Amino acid sequence: MADHEWNQEFEQENGQSSDKQLSVREDAVTGEVLDGNPPASSPKELPPVEAKRSFGFGVFLVCILFGFLVSMQFKSVKVSNNTITSSQLRAEELQSLLNKERAKNQELYEELLRSKDDLSSYRQMALQSGDYAAVLNSELTRAQLAAGFTDVVGPGLIITMSDSAGQITESGADSNYYIIHDNDILQVVNELRDAGAEAISINGERLLATSEIRCAGSTISVNNNRYVAPYVICAIGDAEGMSSALRMRGGVIEQLAIWGIQIELQKSDEVLIAGYTGKTSFQYARERLGEGEGE
């Protein structure tokens, strides 16, 4: 049996009949529609000489086209792969820039704190030098307290606002309604001020006379710094009054509860609110001399 198989193999390698067999089978499988060359059974109309002469040019032309397509496609695929990696590289580069910028920010902040220490020690020295300096100093302290530049402590309220915790069950509901917006925080702050809050901070950022509370994408910008939910609002003042102002019927807590936004109130005897540490620059406003007290 092994002999028989070997013989067949040999016949296939050598015999003309098996070639024909293969050709016929190939034509049967693929059909004639897609064929670029005549079937084995087609008549051999062209004399071999003419066929040979015309062969070179057609195949030559097609081969040029084929090679051109191949190398162009190789190049194009390589380029499109490279663009992906280059965009990744760009992201990494931006990340490292961001990290550098953060480190610089931290350094500058530390420098600022050192300068503030220096300033307070100078003031201490000035205080010891005379009465006039003492008056000026107390004036300065009052002004700083009013402006929100000093750390303050006192009884008050800590308000925590978080986005709606529950999943949105209704299909097609706008998820925007279920998150906290700048307006919600503005309402709360407004109520607090109305109820006599003396100092307010949002996530540790002191609210000044010039502070904004503004939507910045998915974050909220306060004093040009961005904060994300949950928002912790600290207020020093009459805790009872502020709490009832917020809880008022039809008030801000009740309105926001409709959307599942949670607001927790916590009274405290010791609320610490840090002073504003950023820079202030008055570009347009200037003091009008000869009016009022003039500090």
Next chain:
Amino acid sequence: MASILGLAIGILLGLWFPGYFPQILSDYIGIMLVACADSIIGGLRAKALGEYNESIFISGFFINALLAAALTYFGKKINMQLGLAALVVFATRIFQNLAILRRNLLNLDSE
């Protein structure tokens, strides 16, 4: 010989040519490449068997490539990978034609 020379010239031409195929055309060019390869192998086989016909070869080359690209296009439109069908046919034919070519060449050598 002519085919190898043509291939070399084509590849060099492609490398020298400035610019690239746009990303969207990538699928079509790919399947056209396979169609071209099939046509060339088919032509070589026909030549080896002495059945070569220039006009059939040239028309087959272009029509195969265009049909393959068209199949891919319509496949994309109807969300079905019709290009695969053409791909399978071409690849199968490449193997078959190559087998016939190989047998033929071996036969000539032994004679």
